[in-house]
Amino acid sequence: MQxxxxxxxxxxxxxTTAFFCDHLGLVETSRNEYPKGRFTLVFLSAxxxxxxxxTHSSPLLELTYNWDAEEYTGGRNFGHLAFRVDNIxxxxxxxxxxxxxxxxxxRDGHMAFVKSPDxxxxxxxxxxxxxxxxxxxxxxxxxxxx
Numbered sequence: 001m002q003x004x005x006x007x008x009x010x011x012x013x014x015x016t017t018a019f020f021c022d023h024l025g026l027v028e029t030s031r032n033e034y035p036k037g038r039f040t041l042v043f044l045s046a047x048x049x050x051x052x053x054x055t056h057s058s059p060l061l062e063l064t065y066n067w068d069a070e071e072y073t074g075g076r077n078f079g080h081l082a083f084r085v086d087n088i089x090x091x092x093x094x095x096x097x098x099x100x101x102x103x104x105x106x107r108d109g110h111m112a113f114v115k116s117p118d119x120x121x122x123x124x125x126x127x128x129x130x131x132x133x134x135x136x137x138x139x140x141x142x143x144x145x146x
Contacts, residue, residue, distance in 0.1 A: 092136035
């Protein structure tokens with residue numbers, strides 16, 4: 001058995017692509033439009049997985065954008081996506097500067113949660129050992145659900 005991808009439905013393809021690519025650092029590997037089915041598929045990869053994507057077409061995040069308007073609810077019911085990051089404090093700072101809410105700050109130097117524009121929870125995990133606890137993260141409260 002081989003893990004291939006996780007699919008999430010998105011209501012705003014541009015905002016979601018910007019969230020995952022511009023702010024989290026994923027890379028778009030392919031984009032296909034299906035006019036007869038009225039949907040677009042965009043596949044994203046973590047930068048460190050690009051070699052595996054090239055040879056195995058996995059692991060990927062699939063964004064499915066249905067052209068006809070539809071409201072998606074229950075993003076939290078999906079669970080979450082998880083990504084290992086090189087510096088959780090720096091990434092969270094960059095996300096905040098971009099106006100993205102840190103729902104669960106990295107108080108422990110190891111784990112944080114944010115949400116995509118469609119309410120999908122995204123877990124960020126520090127690569128290796130937790131960073132030394134530091135402000136402003138240490139005293140930040142949770143915001144909303146994660």
